[in-house]
Amino acid sequence: MKRSLSTIANKSSAFFQTVGEYLRLLLNIVYWCKEAFKNTGSIIKQMAHIGVDTLPIASVMAFFVGMVLALHSGYQFAKFGAEEWIGRLVGLSMVKELGPVLTGLLLAGRVGSSMAAEIGTMKVSNELDALRTLRINPVRYLAMPRFLASLIMLPVLVLYADVVGIAGGALTAATYVNLEPSVYFDSLFKTLTFSDIFEGLIKAAFFGAVVALTGCYKGFKTTGGARGVGKATTSSVVLSFLIIMILDYVITRILV
Amino acid sequence: MKTKIEVLGISKKFGDHQVLRDVSLKVKEGENLVIIGSSGGGKTVLLKHIIGLLKPDSGKILIDGEEVTDKDGFGLKPLRKKFGMVFQSSALFNSLTVAENIGLGPREARIYTEKEIKEIVEEKLQLVGLEGIGDLMPEELSGGMKKRVALARSLAMNPEIILYDEPTSELDPPTAHTINQLILNLKEKLKVTSVTVTHDINCAYFIGDRIAMLHEGKIIKVATPEEIRASCDPIVGQFLTRDEWKKGCPGSPGLTERNDA
Numbered sequence: 001m002k003r004s005l006s007t008i009a010n011k012s013s014a015f016f017q018t019v020g021e022y023l024r025l026l027l028n029i030v031y032w033c034k035e036a037f038k039n040t041g042s043i044i045k046q047m048a049h050i051g052v053d054t055l056p057i058a059s060v061m062a063f064f065v066g067m068v069l070a071l072h073s074g075y076q077f078a079k080f081g082a083e084e085w086i087g088r089l090v091g092l093s094m095v096k097e098l099g100p101v102l103t104g105l106l107l108a109g110r111v112g113s114s115m116a117a118e119i120g121t122m123k124v125s126n127e128l129d130a131l132r133t134l135r136i137n138p139v140r141y142l143a144m145p146r147f148l149a150s151l152i153m154l155p156v157l158v159l160y161a162d163v164v165g166i167a168g169g170a171l172t173a174a175t176y177v178n179l180e181p182s183v184y185f186d187s188l189f190k191t192l193t194f195s196d197i198f199e200g201l202i203k204a205a206f207f208g209a210v211v212a213l214t215g216c217y218k219g220f221k222t223t224g225g226a227r228g229v230g231k232a233t234t235s236s237v238v239l240s241f242l243i244i245m246i247l248d249y250v251i252t253r254i255l256v
Numbered sequence: 257m258k259t260k261i262e263v264l265g266i267s268k269k270f271g272d273h274q275v276l277r278d279v280s281l282k283v284k285e286g287e288n289l290v291i292i293g294s295s296g297g298g299k300t301v302l303l304k305h306i307i308g309l310l311k312p313d314s315g316k317i318l319i320d321g322e323e324v325t326d327k328d329g330f331g332l333k334p335l336r337k338k339f340g341m342v343f344q345s346s347a348l349f350n351s352l353t354v355a356e357n358i359g360l361g362p363r364e365a366r367i368y369t370e371k372e373i374k375e376i377v378e379e380k381l382q383l384v385g386l387e388g389i390g391d392l393m394p395e396e397l398s399g400g401m402k403k404r405v406a407l408a409r410s411l412a413m414n415p416e417i418i419l420y421d422e423p424t425s426e427l428d429p430p431t432a433h434t435i436n437q438l439i440l441n442l443k444e445k446l447k448v449t450s451v452t453v454t455h456d457i458n459c460a461y462f463i464g465d466r467i468a469m470l471h472e473g474k475i476i477k478v479a480t481p482e483e484i485r486a487s488c489d490p491i492v493g494q495f496l497t498r499d500e501w502k503k504g505c506p507g508s509p510g511l512t513e514r515n516d517a
Binding site: 133 | 309329341343344349350360361364366409
């Protein structure tokens with residue numbers, strides 16, 4: 001009994017310590033955002049890595065998600081002769097939920113993990129200490145540009161994924177249930193409002209911040225050589241997934 | 257001569273492992289103090305305390321009379337201006353070219369123009385004898401070249417104190433000799449104060465004005481290379497070459513055990 005109580009106490013203390021360190025890093029990054037204009041070069045470089053390099057995989061993902069949505073809804077709606085609803089279902093699902101969540105998860109796997117691996121490798125090979133000896137703050141130099149780039153680029157990627165997903169849905173609707181694209185888009189634009197798009201973009205901005213913050217946090221906390229880097233990379237993806245899912249519910253609850 | 261670095265009774269523990277025990281040292285301006293000790297004996301930990309990368313559990317460190325150990329973050333910045341550090345692994349930034357590595361400190365200080373940074377890079381590369389390799393990536397360099405680039409990077413901000421962490425480790429003897437010679441030349445040319453940690457007694461003899469021996473977290477002896485050579489302390493003997501030890505203290509039990517092993 002005593003043993004399990006002590007285990008619970010230790011785990012709780014480790015949990016709160018992690019939360020504390022995570023929030024401290026967030027505050028530290030927010031503080032260094034004051035120097036964003038002096039670091040535009042590295043922010044743009046990160047934006048290209050996060051945004052442009054993710055475009056191909058985001059396109060494939062969004063296109064097929066849109067097509068699957070249209071397939072499922074087309075099959076069901078065709079039973080009631082309500083095929084014109086496909087457009088609004090695909091549109092709303094993509095814009096409000098699937099676009100931001102799936103692109104966020106994609107970014108966590110592709111970019112968050114590489115941030116953790118890159119910073120983690122720098123940590124275990126003393127490069128972070130070398131930065132400090134050169135009077136360069138690692139949070140300012142490494143984390144802040146990644147955080148801002150991710151925060152800016154995920155909404156852009158989500159907007160792009162929404163368009164591609166809706167296009168994928170239109171293609172399937174036209175080929176699977178012979179729905180005229182004009183009917184599909186008419187139904188979509190009648191339903192979709194600016195606030196729906198805004199909700200998706202708000203989520204995307206939060207998810208972008210989470211991906212970069214988690215990747216950097218896990219990188220800075222890396223210990224133990226190559227094995228530690230591998231562990232940090234995996235745990236950054238798992239933690240990002242978890243936070244994105246929880247945050248998705250919280251933001252939806254607030255905005256609905 | 258003025259005292260540049262003063263280490264006053266610092267102790268450090270990682271978990272249950274006591275790494276440093278009440279370590280005290282003085283480094284005079286312009287001298288090269290070599291700290292010698294076995295691997296994992298706390299030499300690098302001591303070096304990281306001097307530059308403020310680690311905080312001791314007790315004790316303090318003064319640089320030019322100013323305390324390092326009570327400072328954090330921004331407070332350390334002016335003190336770190338005085339330092340350059342060459343890491344054991346060189347710690348070059350792998351995503352940057354040699355020139356970008358050397359120019360990173362001046363560039364991020366934002367007080368130099370790009371032309372001035374280029375001049376600094378060329379000057380420092382020339383100092384370490386590696387002119388014309390600015391465009392190479394760190395993975396294209398040999399171990400000795402990496403150390404020299406790391407040294408050039410640490411020199412870029414004109415430090416008053418250079419800390420060397422195992423400058424000759426993993427290098428073949430001729431390359432190690434070149435690095436030792438370079439450390440001596442820079443000391444003469446730039447009049448910098450240096451602290452070098454190593455487990456290589458030949459390196460210590462060659463570059464050291466004084467040698468401090470760190471054993472099980474404690475400084476057991478601080479002496480000139482000549483005094484170390486003449487010492488009959490069995491622990492000191494563990495770091496000496498067979499011939500040197502026999503000259504001074506034949507039949508030492510420490511040496512016999514070592515040779516038998």
